[in-house]
Amino acid sequence: MKNKNKYNRIILKISGEFLKDSINGNINMIFIKNLTRQIQLLTKIGIKIGLVVGGGNLFRGSDLEKLGMRRTVSDHVGMLSTVINGLLLYEFMKKYNIKIRIFSSLNLEGMCERYRLDVVNSALDDGYVVVFCGGLGVPLFTTDSAACIYAIELKADILLKGTKVDGIYSSDPVFNTSATLYQTLRYTEVLNKKLKFMDYTSVVLAHEHKLPILVFNMYNPKILNDIIINNKPVGTLIYK
Numbered sequence: 657m658k659n660k661n662k663y664n665r666i667i668l669k670i671s672g673e674f675l676k677d678s679i680n681g682n683i684n685m686i687f688i689k690n691l692t693r694q695i696q697l698l699t700k701i702g703i704k705i706g707l708v709v710g711g712g713n714l715f716r717g718s719d720l721e722k723l724g725m726r727r728t729v730s731d732h733v734g735m736l737s738t739v740i741n742g743l744l745l746y747e748f749m750k751k752y753n754i755k756i757r758i759f760s761s762l763n764l765e766g767m768c769e770r771y772r773l774d775v776v777n778s779a780l781d782d783g784y785v786v787v788f789c790g791g792l793g794v795p796l797f798t799t800d801s802a803a804c805i806y807a808i809e810l811k812a813d814i815l816l817k818g819t820k821v822d823g824i825y826s827s828d829p830v831f832n833t834s835a836t837l838y839q840t841l842r843y844t845e846v847l848n849k850k851l852k853f854m855d856y857t858s859v860v861l862a863h864e865h866k867l868p869i870l871v872f873n874m875y876n877p878k879i880l881n882d883i884i885i886n887n888k889p890v891g892t893l894i895y896k
């Protein structure tokens with residue numbers, strides 16, 4: 657059944673930091689439960705959802721490199737961190753009755769299915785929420801790049817990138833009270849103004865493939881409904 661929402665097929669990028677409770681360092685169950693609730697509502701109306709999970713709450717390759725590790729091995733640790741987060745998200749969402757499957761670009765037989773375009777497309781068409789972990793499976797990339805590539809490959813209507821603030825500002829709103837929130841931006845503006853909301857590899861990829869990205873506040877507990885069901889103009893929309 658085709659529904660009349662603007663975005664029917666979405667990739668949502670979830671940074672690892674959202675999965676960590678900032679007070680006690682444990683898993684942020686409030687966040688996971690809320691995300692599950694929002695996703696349940698979206699799947700009920702037929703929205704196809706892919707979740708790309710980061711690993712920044714555990715390890716990032718660039719941080720480990722600073723400690724003297726080789727970059728490739730550091731990134732392997734980073735990628736495995738995304739697998740840990742992916743499995744946590746998968747398991748909790750399954751427990752809360754989400755029809756869900758987990759795919760990885762890495763060969764993790766017995767833990768995750770191996771990413772293959774046709775298999776993932778069928779899973780989405782069959783109404784499964786799909787979790788992607790392991791990023792692209794190669795070092796020197798981030799899960800933002802993975803989210804862009806999966807969104808392009810799977811022909812998502814939009815890449816949703818949740819952040820801790822309301823969108824992209826003219827300067828850092830924490831330090832500059834007169835910083836203004838952009839409602840829309842062209843990719844060329846993002847590059848010319850050197851606005852940093854994702855690594856440039858991801859921005860260039862999205863630009864080249866005309867993938868729209870919406871940057872918004874992931875801490876708003878109704879944000880996905882606002883974007884997809886209520887069609888509210890929230891966050892910053894970046895388009896070609």
Ligand code: UDP
Binds near residue numbers: 671715734792
């Ligand atoms: N990573 C990688 N290749 C990829 C995706 C991720 O090497 O295709 C590694 C990289 O070290 C990165 C870490 O995995 O720092 C965790 O991913 P990311 O930093 O994107 O997580 P987030 O900040 O979104 O939580």
